[in-house]
Amino acid sequence: MAVQTRSHWQQARVVETEDVADGVRRIVLEVAHPEHAAPGTHLDVDLPTPSGRQLRSYSIVRSEQDGRRLTLSVQLSPASRGGSKAMHALTVGDELTVSGPVQSFPLSVGASRYVLVAGGIGVTALVAMATALRRRGANYELVLVGRSRRFMAYLDELRAEHGERVRVHVDDEGTPLSVPELVGEVAAAPTTTELYMCGPIRLMDAIRSSWAEHALPETNLRFETFGSSGRFEAEEFRVRLPQFDRDVVVAPDTSILDALTAAGIDTLSDCRKGECGLCLAKVVDVDGTIDHRDVFLSRSQKQRCANLCLCVSRAVATDTSDRATVTLHLT
Numbered sequence: 514m515a516v517q518t519r520s521h522w523q524q525a526r527v528v529e530t531e532d533v534a535d536g537v538r539r540i541v542l543e544v545a546h547p548e549h550a551a552p553g554t555h556l557d558v559d560l561p562t563p564s565g566r567q568l569r570s571y572s573i574v575r576s577e578q579d580g581r582r583l584t585l586s587v588q589l590s591p592a593s594r595g596g597s598k599a600m601h602a603l604t605v606g607d608e609l610t611v612s613g614p615v616q617s618f619p620l621s622v623g624a625s626r627y628v629l630v631a632g633g634i635g636v637t638a639l640v641a642m643a644t645a646l647r648r649r650g651a652n653y654e655l656v657l658v659g660r661s662r663r664f665m666a667y668l669d670e671l672r673a674e675h676g677e678r679v680r681v682h683v684d685d686e687g688t689p690l691s692v693p694e695l696v697g698e699v700a701a702a703p704t705t706t707e708l709y710m711c712g713p714i715r716l717m718d719a720i721r722s723s724w725a726e727h728a729l730p731e732t733n734l735r736f737e738t739f740g741s742s743g744r745f746e747a748e749e750f751r752v753r754l755p756q757f758d759r760d761v762v763v764a765p766d767t768s769i770l771d772a773l774t775a776a777g778i779d780t781l782s783d784c785r786k787g788e789c790g791l792c793l794a795k796v797v798d799v800d801g802t803i804d805h806r807d808v809f810l811s812r813s814q815k816q817r818c819a820n821l822c823l824c825v826s827r828a829v830a831t832d833t834s835d836r837a838t839v840t841l842h843l844t
């Protein structure tokens with residue numbers, strides 16, 4: 514069983530649901546064992562789906578009543594037969610099995626200035642951080658980036674709470690974010706800035722490479738990923754495992770990790786977001802192109818393609834084949 518056991522699992526009841534943007538649903542849970550949920554924490558949710566039980570991680574957007582009421586927000590993946598569809602189908606009164614709050618994106622104390630950059634649904638990881646910074650009286654800015662306002666959850670709420678500290682960049686309004694300008698401002702600022710970002714991998718890669726070009730301290734750049742974005746559209750591909758004499762098909766809305774679990778093949782995993790590297794597998798052969806969606810491997814490691822992260826990375830076919838095939842060896 515690849516689902517990682519958290520320190521404790523508990524029952525949670527759905528007490529509210531509401532659409533907060535096109536395809537984004539706010540789900541409020543009441544948990545059986547409340548505990549403090551600091552900014553940057555997420556909940557792991559153990560979901561029954563048509564392809565078996567799946568573990569999904571969702572940022573805790575708000576924690577109220579000393580951690581008894583926890584708000585998550587979930588974007589529906591168009592092709593979902595799994596996690597996001599199951600979450601969107603929840604109604605008030607439904608019961609779920611969830612972890613306690615898991616910290617994976619801690620907010621530091623005492624930086625001179627903070628910049629929080631949210632791409633799309635990545636805003637869910639930053640709402641609680643922005644509130645914490647406001648309460649602390651910190652110097653901060655919240656940069657919200659999206660394709661269109663109708664897909665951008667919490668926009669009005671954040672503007673009402675943070676006023677002039679919110680900067681909005683919307684592609685279809687002709688105001689896209691210029692990453693070189695943003696990072697250039699950080700580099701030119703007289704005070705040290707910590708930048709926290711959560712969003713699609715392309716935005717994160719752009720910020721990371723601009724950060725490196727300006728030789729800004731790596732430790733001042735913090736990020737959290739979500740494994741739903743890559744360089745290519747997700748498509749079905751095949752994984753070959755000669756060590757088990759098995760072939761497994763990975764559907765567009767499933768990860769390799771979940772497909773292997775559903776096929777009864779044990780693997781190690783922890784973050785399930787391409788961050789920790791615990792699920793790394795050796796790539797023996799590829800017919801197609803690997804779409805690395807992790808932030809664990811370096812750019813040169815991704816180019817060498819000797820390994821991939823099972824939890825987020827995928828493969829796409831080349832023009833000459835109708836389905837990619839990746840041959841892996843699990844360690």
Ligand code: FES
Pocket residue numbers: 781782783784785786787788789790791792793807809822823824825
């Ligand atoms: S489980 Fe952490 S990188 Fe895959």
